[in-house]
Amino acid sequence: MASLFNPNPPLVSFSSIRPSSFNPSKVVSNFNQTSIITNNTDVIAYTKLFSSSLSMATGRSSAGVDNTSRKLPVLLFDIMDTLVRDPFYDDVPAFFRMPMEELLELKDPTVWIEFEKGLIDEAELEKRFFKDERPIDFEGLKSCMISGYSFLEGIEELLIALKEENYEMHAFTNYPIWYEMIEEKLKISKYLSWTFCSCKNGKRKPDPEFYLEALRHLKVEPANCIFVDDSLLAERRM
Template identity: 50%
Template structure:
């Protein structure tokens, strides 16, 4: 068994596991807590809520094999040459792939996308006075103005991630790197079947991941949103696992008792952080072990046929 359990039990209305319990004994309920309103119990929120790490829990991480091969390096060489904090800053949204931090790039035209300048359409207030040579109404005598779409040239912002990725600032094909990663993204064997079963049984599921805006590339290829919501991405929250603040932020957002959250991750350090805030933790090893651990915790995972599957599980 690869599960690690929280220091607090589930809420009393969670289903009991049919196998031997892996949780601490349930505390006795007071008479007041036992008399929960019947109306609220009519359609209760289905618990537990499941929080999934993504890379190497649901989706294969390209970093360990495909990325070194892309750079024609060994893993040791890549680790020694890459900037120690650039990727984590990218994951937290502190630096951007194409712009300076906090700057939104105007959309460039295809012809200018990879050049030092780019063009985009802006609405300028133009002056119609015959004596105006600028065409732009910036002087007091000009009163007749109209808005027009004009192509304006600007210096393209620095590619912040590409400039900082390596310690020595060497250039590389960033778009090629992204394409390499997209080719490598795939579900870990058996995991999509589990997600499908959980979805069919109406469990609430969220991604809880350290990943940059490139999570959109994963979504575009694998359509994870069929099963879960990309609610907790480090690039959107500004926090990363194993920071306890990230977990507490999730608990606050979900408005749920932490003991009613099951967190699944392949890294023990992230599991320990989940336990520290009262969540239930499962360390992912493989899909078969995950299924058994979830069932042991009372999560309903009956065999069923998911859309597109050729056979019954």
């Protein structure tokens, strides 16, 4: 959900794909310089085209590939509202019985970011969720979030197809320890590794160091990474 690029020229340049409204005519041979906007309702139909475009970009195909060598590019996925529905925008306001505008006005503006980065634990999040530190049904809130987690339409089929093509896939997300709740429900680790989460390393997108750390860990050049996100501009508001 977070912004991919720094407003200034970035230190690290990842290729980008946005899963929101796919126009197949926009796919060009130099995939690493193409921003593809995909519609979740079209994901299933265009999965093969997506996979073949990746192969075209790297000069590789599933046929005749030496599977002992690493297949590039490495795919890095944002999670919320990219692969998984984010319950915050609809379910959480309903849980607290207030409109989103009121919720944003009353909640602590920094506590969620601190929780994402692993700087505070659940007890501190519960205490400080609202500015006035009113008591909340914290377990109820967690249950609300769990109930709202689901794959976006067509996404699981896309992940299956990419896994069958032997692409290396990792989460690259600003999300707290609650990623474990997503994993418990959806078993995303069948398809990708929860490698880069803010709660693990204390960094959030668009901090350039988060991207540099990913490159160091993966031992690849930026041109060999494709980052899939739902938005290049929107900042996570929670």
